[in-house]
Every structure is written in structure tokens, then in C-alpha cells.
Amino acid sequence: MDLVWICIIAGLAAAGVVAFFVRYVLKQDQGSEKIKEISAAIKEGGLAFIHREYLTLGIVVVIIAIILAVVPGLGWRLSVAFVFGAICSMGAGYAGMNMALRSNGRTCAAAQKGLNQGLRVSFRGGAVMGLTVVSIGIIGLSVLYLLWHEHQNFLFIIPAYGTGASLVALFARVGGGIFTKGADAGSDLVGKVEAGIPEDDPRNAAVIADNVGDNVGDVCGMGADLLESYVETVIATMTLTTVGVVIAPWLTNLFPGLSTEAALQAAWWLPLLVLAGGIVASIIGCFLVRVGEKVDMSALLGALRRGTLGATILTAVFGFLVIYFLHASLGLFWAMLAGLVAGALMGESTNYFTSYAFKPTQEISEASTTGAGATIIRGFANGLMSTWPPIVLIALAIIVAYRFGSFYGVALAAVGMLSTLGVTLATDAYGPIADNAGGITTQAGLPEEVRERTDALDSLGNTTAATGKGFAIGAAAMNSLGLILAFAMAAGIVTISSTTGQLEPFPEALSLLSVPVIVGILIGALMPPIFCAMTMKSVGVTTSAIIEEVRRQWREIKGLMEGTARPEYSKCVDIATKIALKQMLLPSIMTIVAPVIVGVVLGKYALAGFLIGALATGFILAITLNNAGGAWDNAKKWIESGKFGGKGSDAHKASVVGDTVGDPMKDTAGPSLNIMLKLMSVISLMLAPVLMHFGGLI
């Protein structure tokens, strides 16, 4: 029997649990009429955005699919795989967001009964996203494998699947990110700051847009992002086995005792089976998230931790079994474990640098007493400093994985890192649901104690979201590196020595110190900052438009401020949608086109340098922006909890500036960088058969 059927079974099991959770959530009380009404408005806005976004996306996907089909040397299968990847990503994002939109009101209603009920509904709502992503991911890969793995161009076809997923992810992250932060900042500035009314006040026409944003940016975007990492790690691992070389004897060293044929087979099965093990572990992890009757914050956090930690340990065990039964060398287990551990620790490091339970964030709060300038400087310095643990962890994981499993080991480390995605993503997607529930609580005028409970859930969600983001960045970096290596092999830039398993570059051209490579590195290093600048500016444009619209409504709709008339919420959603979709095009197209231009004009060696240069600055920038943003957010919350003068003090005002600055950094620019790095790498890999003929003009 082809062992890939095990993966399909694991994927179906995840789908089964998803169905169970969906049923569970939908059975819950929807709350009062008011809650239903607000939640319906958010749902309407969210779906309207996603439909429009998918329409734009559909056009881009079709255009690229046609181009791929006609470029000589690629072939129609590649085009089909590309479209399939795009559809999988759209489906995962859609399913996750749809569920989140149905969980927010129910969480709110459940929180009226107690914290534990609120946690359960919101977590299971989030778990639908997590498990849907891994289910779609593994089934999609397995289907492609079963269909075409005996086709001679199989290893050129699967990158197209990744590219399709990646493209959708980029648009979802950038478009959703611009929408969510534009609406958030606009709503806050015109409401809290200008008119002096509370956050989420129903008189503010932008509040629904703000709530919609949490769903389209944080849920849908995050899901698409991680689906992409998930499938691309497998693609990179498979590609690294054989592209461009005859099946290498070193592969049989990693699978001692197997024939060359069998070793290749096992090398393709291994990443898929590790993921299958991770899915089972994640399902168990999801059920480990439960608290007793006596509930406090640390118990809640403990419950989530138990889920992720349990899944991590189980994944290691399953991974060991897979490696044992495939007769693979034990070294590959260490490689996988290096990735798994590095991923978990990266999440912890993000938590340390962004949670107000620790010194770095507390110091930002303290700096706020000297003014907003000090808040920004301290927070930015904190963000820059926070880059060291992830970089060192990734470097160590690479060293360990390489020592034990050559480049195949490095790619397998990325698989290990992503194997627990089901439960990690569940804890992450739970955050925006809790955030939304908090917003609905205020708008529906529920008692203060309910808002306190949803705030507690939200605060916990911030912690898990930070951890999830750290994980997503690390996964993107590992994955991008795997793809770059795969690209280099596919483009015939390097070959793996048939005896040592080490890379053998064609001398000269790929030297770190050759001019094409240096120029490539410099130009590549330039991409992430330009991309961030574009997306951050786009948020500003959206914010201004939202502010104008809310002001217009206050001016023109009589009785709005007195609470006797209703604002036109959908207008704000509409405006944010239009602008976000328009603004997402330029940075996204730049990301798609840049590697192609560099490859054609400067040649494939410069393109390798370009990808590494982008990885270096992109990784650093992504961590800095995410952690600075997260820490500013929590430094404000720390002051709001009564420190340094509490709410309304000068320190609080300074910390609000920090939060405003951090929002587009941590929710638009930073997370989009992950996808940008992966997309540029996977496009290069997909076009490798074409680009290998370009030597460059330098």
C-alpha cells in the first residue's frame, strides 16, 4: 500500500474533528437579539470583503495560470497545480473565517455564563481554522502525489501548488492587513481621540469595519500564511531529494539498508508522514485544552500551554516512530527535532519580548512616563533586540539539521517545526474571536463583568497571538531557506555531491564574493524595506478615508451622536474594502515580478543572492516589527492595568501613540513579510526550469 494513504486518513480525521467542533459551536446559544444583530453585521461585512477580495484574486490567478500554461518548458500540469493551490488556500481561509464570524457572538453569549464557557467556544472556533488548514494542506499534497508522482516532471509540478497557495496568502495578508489596521486606526482616531467616545462605541460608524478587520486580517490572513508554509516545507524537502541529479548515493546513507529506489520513496514519504503524525498529535492537543471549575488567567494560559506542549511531545514521539519504520537514519530524527524545538522556543522568545509579564515591555511602559518619543525609541530598540533569539535558534537548528541530514535534514527541520501547526494555529486563531467578542459585548451594552471576561480572553489571545506570530516568522524563514536551496538545485546552480551529500557549486559563479551574488544580495536586501514602506503607507491612506467617512456621517446624519439614529456601518466597510484591495496590488505585484526580473536580467546566480539577501533583511524586519508592535500594545495594557498613573495619565497617552505606531507594523507589514519571502522563493523554484538558461548580463 502506498503509505501516503495514511496522510489522507490523518487529513480526514482532522476534517472529522473540524465537523465535531463546528457542530459544537453552532449548537451554542447565539445570545440576545442585539448580539445577533451586531454579529450579523460583522459577518455581512467580512463576507462582502472576502468575496470581493477573492474576485480580484481570481482574476490574478487566472492570468498567471494562463501565462504558466503557455511558457515553454513548464506545461499544463503546472498550471493546474497552481490553480489547485490557490483554491486550497482560498478554501482554508474562507472556512476559518466563516467559522470565526459565527463564533464571535456565541463567545460573547457564553462569556455571560462564565470565563470557562467563553474560552471553550472561542478556542473551538479557532481550532476549526487550525485543523482545516492542516487537513486541506495534507490532503492537497497527497492528492497531487498520488496523481502525478510517477510523472517525470513531478518535482517541477508541486512547486506550482505552493506558488498558488502563496499568492493567495500574500493577497490575503496584505489586503486583510491594510483593511484591518486602516479600519482600526481610523475608528480609534476619530472615536476615542477626536470625539472622546469609548472604543467599540456603536455611534462610531467604523466599529463594524474594525471588527470585520480582525477576521479578514488575523484569521483569514494567518490561515493562508501558515497553509503556505505547511505545504511548502514538504515541497522543499521533496525537491531537495533529487532535482537535477541522478538519485544520489548519499540518500541511501540517510536511509541505510534500502535500495536507491526505496530510499527515494521513503525520502518523499517521510515529510508527509511526520506531518500526519503531527496532525494526530494536534487533535489530541486540542482536546487537552480544558480547565477545571476554578478558573483564573494562569489556569487559562496553562490550559493552552498544555495543549501545545502535549502536541509537541507527541509529535516528537510519532516522528521517531515514522523514522524508525521507514528505516531512516536516526540523524534525521535529530534534524526534525531541531526544527520542532526551535519553533517552540521561538514562540517563547516572542512571548518574553512582548508580554507585560516581563521586563522588556515593562520598560516601555516606564519610558512612557517621559513622553511618546521615549515610548517609541524604547519599543523600537526592544524590537531590534528581540531579533537575536529567533536568529540564533534558526542558525542552531540549521547547523544541527545539516550535520545530521545534509540539506535534506535542513528541509526536514522545517517540516518538524510546522508539524504541530494544527494546535498552534488553533491557539492563534482563537485570539481574534475573543477580540471580536469583546467588541460585541460593548456595542450590545452587556454588563461590565462580561466585558471583563472577554477582556481576559482577549488578553490571553494577545499572548497566544504573539507566540503564533513568532512561530509563523520562524517557519517562514526555515521554509524560505529550504525553497532557496531547492531553487538552486532545480536551476542547476548547484548539485549535491553524490558521495558526501554536500553541495557542489559550479566554481566561481555562486561564490559569496562574486559580483552577481553581491549585487543580488544588495538588491534582495532592499525588497523587504520597500515592501514594508508601501504597506504601511497604504494603512495610512485607508485610515484617512475612514476618518473622513465617520466625520461625514456625524455631520450629515441627524441624531447620530445622541444615539437616536444609526450610522451606516456598511459604508465604512465598503470604503475600507475598496481601498485595501486597490492598495494591495502594487506591493503584491512587485513581489511576484521582482524575482523574475532579477532572474532574467541579472541571471540565476544573482537571483540566489537576491533571495538570501531578502531573507536576511526580511527576517530581521519581520521580527522587529512584530515584536515592537506587540510590546507597544501590551505596554499600553500594562499602564491601563493601573501602573505609572493608569488610564488617562500622560504615560497612558504616550503609550497610546506607541500602540498606534505598532498596529500597522505588527498586523500589516510584519506578517506580510513572511509571505513575501516565501512567495519570492517559491516563484523562483517554480520558474527554475526556465531561469536556469539565464546566465545574467553582469
Next chain:
Amino acid sequence: MDLVWICIIAGLAAAGVVAFFVRYVLKQDQGSEKIKEISAAIKEGGLAFIHREYLTLGIVVVIIAIILAVVPGLGWRLSVAFVFGAICSMGAGYAGMNMALRSNGRTCAAAQKGLNQGLRVSFRGGAVMGLTVVSIGIIGLSVLYLLWHEHQNFLFIIPAYGTGASLVALFARVGGGIFTKGADAGSDLVGKVEAGIPEDDPRNAAVIADNVGDNVGDVCGMGADLLESYVETVIATMTLTTVGVVIAPWLTNLFPGLSTEAALQAAWWLPLLVLAGGIVASIIGCFLVRVGEKVDMSALLGALRRGTLGATILTAVFGFLVIYFLHASLGLFWAMLAGLVAGALMGESTNYFTSYAFKPTQEISEASTTGAGATIIRGFANGLMSTWPPIVLIALAIIVAYRFGSFYGVALAAVGMLSTLGVTLATDAYGPIADNAGGITTQAGLPEEVRERTDALDSLGNTTAATGKGFAIGAAAMNSLGLILAFAMAAGIVTISSTTGQLEPFPEALSLLSVPVIVGILIGALMPPIFCAMTMKSVGVTTSAIIEEVRRQWREIKGLMEGTARPEYSKCVDIATKIALKQMLLPSIMTIVAPVIVGVVLGKYALAGFLIGALATGFILAITLNNAGGAWDNAKKWIESGKFGGKGSDAHKASVVGDTVGDPMKDTAGPSLNIMLKLMSVISLMLAPVLMHFGGLI
């Protein structure tokens, strides 16, 4: 005759002009008693700081000199060259700063007569710095050349000279940068913001420290920075000719018609003679800076432009003549010209992104109307966006120079870029003098019209300072790259093909995609953000201490606020000095130690990756921080000129936050990065004979 005597003559000519300018400035009226008194206090503080800084530095230099002398394989000459480099750098910084300290009061007095007089005194004060640096630089190199160029280890000795200069520059930039911005922010926060008294108000105990800071950071630090670039370009060019290989036939291709011996000789002379030509051009350029009787801002700017542009054209002509008479290939002229032009255009690009005459900065002012958050986001996005022209210009210069002159051409392009340093640095060092003069004007209670004139000079100084900073970064990047290439050759990582003139790496190990190189790139990319985080935090520490001290004086000294008692200015200077010197140690030592550790632990190939990784993120970060900071400063000035509500409006308050954030970025962290990149590269080059034996543990 050895042609290097020409360089000594050019250096002496520059020294003669320096003497003439010194005489000119010292002859000027020192102004009223009040001005003399204030200016004396600034001088006292500045000299006290520099003496203490040089004491700390002296200890570090002696320790390192002893280590160098005892490490096997290096030798005493290297140690002597190192100390000589340190002394040259200290001397240049000291001379420039001393002159600046004597020019500030005189500029103030001259500005009482008119704008033109003010410009002349301040510009000539700055020109002393510019010409001193090039004079010391070229004479120092020539002396080393004449002493030891026939010694077999000459090419291992001269990098030590650069390392000595670099080490002093790093301490001067970091220590001075922390001092100046700590004092500036402390003075502003406690004075303007907290007590509501004007900037430079004499009742503020920190004002003198603030004025001292302009001199120790901007003048002394900038001088040491550029002296380092200046000498290191020559060192890199010389090293690239022959280290590690027999004298290569390709060299004779670049000097057609010469014997191998003569070609080597000419290849060593060429960079020195290009610099000599640049010195003569710079001297002429300095005298071109003059305005007629009718003076306005654009005429002032035009005068400075005429100086730099004239020098650039003349340098190109002299460079052509040098190449012609040395019988070098015309290609080398194009290589030199590529660097010269790229340097000039990089300055212009910085001007575009930071001057309020252009859209980017105006947009920051406009964003300020929505609040401080928008100011920061727009400014930061602007800074990120501004990275593209310098990177593209450097990439183009590298491509052109490489095509026409191989790696020797790339190093020569850096020489071309720095050849006009004499006049460029003059226009740059003039800024802080004008800034100081403005401070003294307010403290001495001179009429409003005088302050307006010094403000005009200051504003012009901001523009030239921005241009100068862009130039300094570009020069650092080019220079660092040259040093990395030289390191790779000296460490035996690569050799130059004896026929093609291209690099021939030992296969595998230096491949961009080998694990040591990738790990090296990642760890290297980490250094600049950590370094920035450290220095920015240090500014915060200094600021807090200054604020405490000023508050203490207001509390304890009776009659201070009423103006009947004098604050203890020297206390603030003292505190800032102590903290700055303490805080500069950790980031500086990290910079010195990191390449050594990477080289020993991860090996020489990883070290090459490390240096390139640091260059990629360091270059991007330096441009971003400098330009974001410069633009925030000018966005505030644009609002103060009456736009968007003018002084005191909400937009103005928001723009002040931007300015506060930008200060430590543009005057401490950003410029220090230049030196950090160069220092890590030149240390690697210096230790290459030792590091070449480390293969690394990966």
C-alpha cells in the same frame, strides 16, 4: 622619484590651507563678554569630554596593541601601525573639534554683522576639519608606504593602521553620539516640555551639555568616521592587488605596456594619487564657496553646491590625468568615475528624502495633523523607502567598476567616491558650528534678527549634514565591501584567477548556499540591529540622568528659575560624559570581539558570510535611521515655518514627537553603524593571517 611624494606635498598643501583658515577664524571678533563666557563654557565641556574619552580610548588601544604584538604571525610592525592609526584619528578629531569650539562664538559675533559673514566664519571653521582629515589621512598612508612598502608583510601591516583609526572612530561616534543625543533630549524634555521655557534658555542646566554634544558627536565623530573610510579605501585597493597570490598577469592587463613590477607599483600609487588630486580639487572647492552682497538662502545653498560640484568635476579631471600618466587602462577611469558619481548622487537622494523642499518630508508634516502615531509611521515608511536609491547606486557602481577593472576596480570606485572628502566634510562640519552659534545667540540674549540669521545658517547646515550623512553611509558600504574582498583574499579564501582577473573561490566552502556561509550571513545580519538597540537604549539612560540632574538643580538652587542664580552647567556635562563613556563600551567591544569569535568558532568562510550579512542589514538600517531621523527633524521645521497650524498646533506637537524619536536614530545609532561595518571588516582583514587557519566547527 617615488610618486608618493606628490601625495605628501598635497597633504602639506592642505595643511597650509588649514593654517590659513585657522588664522582667518582666530582673527575674527569674539563678540561680547557674554558670548565669550558661554563659548568658553562649551569649550571647557567639550575638551573635558574629549580628554576623558581619549583616556578611556588610550587604555583600550594599548591593550589591543599589546595583544597584537604577542599574537604569533602578526609582528610588532602591525602593532605600531595600529597605534599610529589610532593617534592619527585622535589627532584629526581633536583638531577639528578644537577649531569648531573656537568658531561657534565667532560665528555668532559675525552673524551680528550679516549672513554672509556668518557663513564665511562657520564654513571656514568646518573646512579646517575637512582639510585636516584628508591631510592627516594621506600623509599617514604615505609615511607608512615610504617606511615599509618593501617589507614582505606590508599588505598585512597597513590594515592595522586602518583598524587603529576605525577603533577610535567607533568610540568617538558611539560615545559622542550617546552624549550629544542624551544631552539634547534631556535638555529639551526637562526644559521645553516640562518647564515650558524656550530651547537654549540659560536657566536650563543642560544647555551647555547640549551645545557640547554638537561638537563631540557631530564634528569629532564625523571626522573620525570619514578619516577611517578615507584611509581604508586605499588599504583595500592596495590589498586587492596582490595578497595571497603571485603578482597576477591580469594586473598588467589593467596597466597595459608596463612590466609586472611596474604595474604593481602603479597599482599602489593610483589610489593615493587619485586622493592627492581630490585634495587639490577640494582646496579649490573650498575657495569657490563665496556669495555676493545680496544674500538669500538659495544663494547660500548655491555657494556650497558650487564648492562641492566644482571639486567633483576637478577630481574627475585629475583622476583622468593620473590614470593617463600611470599608463593605466581607461577602464579604471570609468571605475573611479562610477564611485565619484554614485557618491554625489547618494548625497542628493538623501537630500530629496529629508529636505522639506520635497514631497516625502512634506507628507510627514501633513500626517502629523492626524497625530503623533501617523507622524512616526509615515516617517518610518519614508526612511525605509529611501533605501532604494543608495542601494541601486552602489549596485550600479559595483557592476560598472567590476566590468572595467575587476575587483581592483570596485575598490578604486570607493577611492573615487571619497576623493572629494576634503570639501564634502567641510560643508558637513559647518553645520554643528552654525547650530552652536544659534544656541549661543539665544543664551547671550542677542536680538531676534541675529537668531534668525543663525537659524538660516543652521537650516542650511541641516541640508548639508543630510547630504554628508548619505555620502558617509555610501562610502562606508563601498569601503566595507572592498575590505571584505581584501579579507577573503588575505585569508586565502579566494584567489584571483591569474588570467581572467576574476575570483576563483575554493569550490564548495564559499558557496552562497553552503551552511557555514548561510549561518554566517544570518548571524552577521543580526549584529546591526543589536548594536542599534544598545546605542538607542544608552541614549535613553543618559537622557533620564540629565533630566534628574536639571530637576535637582531647580529644586536645590535658590533663585535659579527667577534668573538670579546660575545653574551648575558643568555638572550636566560631567554626568553625560561619565554615562556616555560607560555606555559606549559594550556595543564597541561587541563589535571588536564578534568577528574574532565568528572567525575562530565558525571559521573563515562563515566570517565572510557574517561580514556580508552585516553589510546588508547594516546598510539598510543606517540609511533608514538617518533619513527617517532627518525627515522628522525637517517635518517639524516645515510646520514651524507656519504650515499646518504652525508652532504650538497639535500637528506641531505630533511633529516634535517625531523629532525626538529621530534624534538618537540619526545622530547616534545610524552613523555609528557605518563605523561598525567598517571596523568588523578591517579587523577581519587585519587578523586574516591568523584566521586563515580556522576552518570552523560546522
